[in-house]
Amino acid sequence: MNIETQIEEANKKTVDVLVKGRPVWTDVQPAGDVIPNMKSNTILIAGPPIDVQKIVYPVKVALCGAAIYEGLAQNADEAWNMVLNGEIEVASAQDYSCACGAAMATSASMPVIVCEDKTFGGKGFCVPHPGTSLHVLRWGFYDDEIQRELEWFRDYYGPALGETVRKARGVDLHMVLAKTAGMGDENHNRQPAASMFMALHLLPFMLDSDFPKKDRIIKEYTANDRFFLHVMMAGAESVIYSARNIPMSTVMVGMGGNGVEFGLKFSGTGDEWFTTPAPKILGQFLNPSYTADDMLGFLGDSCVTEVYGLGGMSAVAGPGYVRLTGHDFSEAKRRTENARAVCLGEHKFAPIPWDDFRGFPVGVDMRKVVGLNIVPTSHGGGTLKAGGQGTAGSCDFPIECFKEGLVALSEKVKGAK
Amino acid sequence: MNIETQIEEANKKTVDVLVKGRPVWTDVQPAGDVIPNMKSNTILIAGPPIDVQKIVYPVKVALCGAAIYEGLAQNADEAWNMVLNGEIEVASAQDYSCACGAAMATSASMPVIVCEDKTFGGKGFCVPHPGTSLHVLRWGFYDDEIQRELEWFRDYYGPALGETVRKARGVDLHMVLAKTAGMGDENHNRQPAASMFMALHLLPFMLDSDFPKKDRIIKEYTANDRFFLHVMMAGAESVIYSARNIPMSTVMVGMGGNGVEFGLKFSGTGDEWFTTPAPKILGQFLNPSYTADDMLGFLGDSCVTEVYGLGGMSAVAGPGYVRLTGHDFSEAKRRTENARAVCLGEHKFAPIPWDDFRGFPVGVDMRKVVGLNIVPTSHGGGTLKAGGQGTAGSCDFPIECFKEGLVALSEKVKGAK
Known part of the structure; x- marks a missing residue:
């Protein structure tokens, strides 16, 4: 093979x-x-x-x-x-x-x-x-x-x-x-x-x-x-548990930020995190006095929902949120289309009526992200440096993590030969 | 004037x-x-x-x-x-x-x-x-x-x-x-x-x-x-109360069926009902043994919600129902567009995200219905002749009632001269 x-x-x-x-x-x-x-x-x-x-x-x-x-x-x-x-x-x-x-x-x-x-x-x-x-x-x-x-x-x-x-x-x-x-x-x-x-x-x-x-x-x-x-x-974590550690798999199985670094995990690369300086979650400031300078980098694990295909991945299913954070319906559609372009699976149990009753994408393939140069967008709430929620917004998945993951997997494959 | x-x-x-x-x-x-x-x-x-x-x-x-x-x-x-x-x-x-x-x-x-x-x-x-x-x-x-x-x-x-x-x-x-x-x-x-x-x-x-x-x-x-x-x-009836009996108004203010006849009321024609043999509400039979012959003509007043701009009038806001009754998203959109074509107002308090955050139409003008030959579609549940709900479906507003209303109003106007 x-x-x-x-x-x-x-x-x-x-x-x-x-x-x-x-x-x-x-x-x-x-x-x-x-x-x-x-x-x-x-x-x-x-x-x-x-x-x-x-x-x-x-x-x-x-x-x-x-x-x-x-x-x-x-x-x-x-x-x-x-x-x-x-x-x-x-x-x-x-x-x-x-x-x-x-x-x-x-x-x-x-x-x-x-x-x-x-x-x-x-x-x-x-x-x-x-x-x-x-x-x-x-x-x-x-x-x-x-x-x-x-x-x-x-x-x-x-x-x-x-x-x-x-x-x-x-x-x-x-x-x-x-x-x-x-x-x-x-x-x-x-x-x-x-x-x-x-x-x-x-x-x-x-x-x-x-x-x-x-x-x-x-x-x-x-x-x-x-x-x-x-x-x-x-729930997402319970399913992700069995999606981890499948040798050779290029599918994303973890995602989160600690405020300093943003990281992804992939099934074929085991427990390793692939990190990059954490981007900020921007969109709607919850108080008009806040600025981007008040915000920490990406912080939190709620984006495990994105690993499961929710949030920005199924933005078109929740277009009200996209509007709240400064965009229109076409942007919601674009986000889900981007996610579909780099995903290998589809959840079909919750069809989206205004998207021809299609399901929502799941299973981001790092090969596709890097090969097509298409990154999905994560939704999220941004944390203030001083504590508290500063924004409701979004942030593109950093492509660097996918590139690092791909290099690591390819090293692993070479090593296994 | x-x-x-x-x-x-x-x-x-x-x-x-x-x-x-x-x-x-x-x-x-x-x-x-x-x-x-x-x-x-x-x-x-x-x-x-x-x-x-x-x-x-x-x-x-x-x-x-x-x-x-x-x-x-x-x-x-x-x-x-x-x-x-x-x-x-x-x-x-x-x-x-x-x-x-x-x-x-x-x-x-x-x-x-x-x-x-x-x-x-x-x-x-x-x-x-x-x-x-x-x-x-x-x-x-x-x-x-x-x-x-x-x-x-x-x-x-x-x-x-x-x-x-x-x-x-x-x-x-x-x-x-x-x-x-x-x-x-x-x-x-x-x-x-x-x-x-x-x-x-x-x-x-x-x-x-x-x-x-x-x-x-x-x-x-x-x-x-x-x-x-x-x-x-x-709630619809409470608002309709004050929309009735406005002389010269061609706006629909009542709608219902008694199983034999379907009727509409218009503001400028007072308490008069304009009726036609009741069409049937068809779509999804709730039991596969039912046929159209088992169904009564349009029965019920729940369509006062349609007078207020809901139901089939705002079908695009609830496309899941349109799918349930045998159609696709484009039909939901078509129904609301039809309603918009013959309505004089718009409810803006509940924007529809997947319809560019537009509101839903209200105030059907019988002149427009007859002049444009466009009839809105009402949603509804059909009643079995033997009792019970037989269908969840829809039914076009019968144009005859609008024509009768228009004739009556014009007679009234002539009489007032």
Whole structure:
């Protein structure tokens, strides 16, 4: 079998996983109990691995906050020293099949959404979305109020979500995406339809429960029109789990930013991240006083949804978001067409009515990106250097990462000969 | 002022009402308490006035059921005799600013949604949607189970909805339509986004209430993804109220079918209905054994949503429905373009992303329909002769009604000279 055929066979396997994987939200459990290799002193952050000295300010705040919340340290200084001296182990969430939105730091006692790929068996994890307030750990803030909120999630909200979803015998994310097809979600930065649908889907199970603080939990859960994002991040990770490490495959299986560097992972190159200085997510500033100078480089793992074909990849499915961030419908269409040009698969369970009922693309092939010189566009929320969300916008996938990946794979192929 | 200018001035007024009217759901009250001129022996049915002898079977069943439910008669035979001898007064719902979906019969003790046009002061009415079961009075059935369901609505569900919406200080329907713009509803035959949004909008108020049977009411209310239809019917009627009776106006202000005849009303021709034999609503049969022969002619008032610019008029906003009923996206676009060609106004509060963020047309001008020979298409659910829903589909507005209306208005103008 020549190399081209080997690559094509490998990619077929990878895309098969991405297309046929069936992510189901099955549980909510403490991160340390369910994420393999996660220890009590492990704290997961977004993007490719980073020298802890270089960690950006909002992530540093979240990291130290998580350490205090865990009781690992008494205050931020102590926590930061423990990070520097290695007593606290900082790792890339995606290397643990977990995803951290924006500046989020995920620690062992935090409840995480557990998704299982019912076809291939992988699992993925993500904390429940904290709600629409920007004053949260996820955006790089930590104080007494946020500490109480983290405790609320650990002691009440997380366990109640877990009980509910177990009672519902899980929620099939393809079902959610199919039921809300043609309802304007691109499912990275815009998911009101999926969130509303899932809120109402689980509501009867919540009403029939008797967990403490039921009314507050129901109100909080059903009011959050971004709730589905973090479920989908865990769902994407659960499928991606089985798409990794397929020798010779040129398909993208990881994507994230740590604020300094942006990185991609590919199936055939294993655990390696291919990085480049992180581009900024620009579009609509959320406050007219903000400028591009206030923004960090790409930060966060929410773009694992893009790996799964959502967000900018299916921009045409959610054109309202593209308009919000300064463009028109044709730009939404262009983004999805670009993605289609470099993808090997298509999700067909959620047809897009205004795009001739086509599905959305999945499985970015680095050969196509480099060969055609076409890069997809990721949607995303940009983080301010001082913490908080500064933009809702987009950013092209940096082509450098694809080039590096291609070189690395070709070296690997040569080495294997 | 010549006649053309007079007509244009009149139409400007009518369209101004349709565009600037602000329908707000404010209450739920017994029909007899809030619908002007409704008496304890009045029963409202859909479409243009009909000789009671000609009333179609499902409406007859619903009428007699409503009479028994009201305690006006002991059984269907007695009820029907009272209809025939005039002891029960049957009237066209739209002549009372009420709307009856399909075979529905609305009687005095039934709770109705009350909508108020906060700009021009009109009120409109419609019973709450009965849920997705087809075994309901609305589809021409009546038995002990349905009797209990009507009592449940009267004694529990209706009052709880009223308490909730009063506590919420009303629900602005433009707000609902704007929040769910670009979410695939055409808001006649498809309204999951608006229904989900409104379910979640009112849920916290329900949780904070202590009306009896709270959990059952919450479950029933939040599970009904067609709930918004009947709210919108009442909302459309509330605005239409002030668009009626504007001398010289050629704008359509009423539309409905009684199963035998289809009728339209125009602003400048007052209370008169212009009728033609009712066309059938065809598209997707809900059971493969059904044929066109099983179907009644156009029955129901839910098309008052079309008068307000929704449904087939804004088909492009809800292309999923057009696909469901056997067509493709281009047909959805064609329907809205046709409507635009004969409309004088545009609702701009709910832009359609995949149609260059345009609004949806409102205010059908009978001069344009006849002059251009372009008829809009109404969406709708077709009723079986034996009762029940047989189709989800569509039907062109019959041009005959527009021609009759134009002749009548011109006679009126001549008479006034």
